[in-house]
Amino acid sequence: MHSWLLLAEAATPKGGLFDLDATLPLMAVQVVLLTFILNALFFRPVGQAVEEREGFISTSRAQAKEKLAQAERLEADLKAQLLEARRQSQSVIVEAEQEVDRLYREALAMAQAEANSQRESSRQQVEAQKQQAFAGLDAQAERLSALIVDRLLAV
C-alpha cells in the first residue's frame, strides 16, 4: 500500500539512532531555504508593519504633545485676558461709585445751600415784617395812649 514511499528497498541500511547520511546536508539546505522564505514572508513584512506603527505612534505622540502645549499656552493667554478684564471692570465700578458719590454730595450740598439761603431770606423777611408790624403797633399804641391821655385829661 505504501510502497511508493519506499523508493528503493534494495540495500536498505541497518539504521540506528546515530545513523548519519545525506539527510543532514539536505536538511541544512532546507532550513536555509526556509530562512529565506520566512524572511520574505514573515520577518520583513511584519518588521516593516511593526516599525511603521512605532513611527506612527511616536509622531502622533509628538503631535499630541505639541497640541497640548499649544492648548496650555492658549489657556494661560485667556486666563491673563480674563484677569485683565476683571481688573478693568473692577476699576470701572469703583470709578462709577466714586462719581455717583461725588454727584450725590454735590447735589446735597447745593440743595442744602439753597435751603439755607431760602430759610435765611424768609427769616429776614419775617424779621422785617415783624419790625414793620412792631413799628405800626408802636405808632398805634402811641396814638391810642395819647388819645387815652387826652380823653382822661379832658374829663
Place this chain on the structure above:
Amino acid sequence: MILHLPLAELEVGQHLYWRIGNLNLHGQVFISSWIVIGALLAVVVLGTRRMERDPKGLQNLLEFLWDYIRDLARDQIGEKAYRDWLPFIGTLFLFIFVSNWGGALIPWKLIHLPSGELGAPTADINTTIALALLVSLAYFYAGLSRKGLRYFEYYVEPTPIMLPFKIVEDFTKPLSLSFRLFGNILADELVVAVLAFLVPLVVPLPAMFLGLFTSAIQALIFATLAAYYIGEAVHESHH
C-alpha cells in the same frame, strides 16, 4: 518475557530509507518536516495576507512572535548587528519550536509507514546536527564578515592561554547544541511512548505536558545560544 516487553514496539532507530543516486535519506524526517514547515508557512501566509495598522487575530500573534524573536536577537547579538541575523535566529526558533510541538501534538501514529515512524523532525540526529552546523557556519561568517581576520583575535583574548580552549569550543558548541536538542526531544518521545505503552490512559498525560514544556524550552535555548554565539563573534572588544 519481560526482556522483550516494551521497546519492541517502539521502533527506535528505524528509518524509512529513500535513495537518491548513492545517497540515503531518512524519509520520515522529511515527511514530518514538510508537514511542519507547511503548517508554519500556512500560518505565516494567512497572518500576513492583510497587514493592518491595528493588528487583528493572526497578525497579532505573528507580531508578538516577531517582537519576541527581535528581543531575543537584540539582547544576545547587540543593537548593531542583530538585524542581519534576525531571520536566521527566528527561523531556527520557529522551526525547532514547531517541530517539537508538532512531534508532540500531531497524532503521527495514524499514518503508517512501511518502516520507521513519523515524529518530531528534531528527534533525528541528522536534523539537529544540520542545525548546529548551520549555527557554526553562521557565527564564523558573522565574525569574519564583520571583523575580517581580526576575528581570530577573539581566540587569544583575554590571554593567549585561552587559545586551545577556544579552539576546542568551536567543536563543543555544535556538539552540545545538536545533542542537547536531539536527546531532549527523543527522550521526551520515548518516555511518552513507553508510558503510553504500559498504561495507555491518564498516566502519560503529565509526561506529555512536561514534554510540551521541554520542547518550548529547547527551542528557546537553541535560538538563544545560536544568537549568543553570533553575538560573541561580532562583539567588538574595547582596547
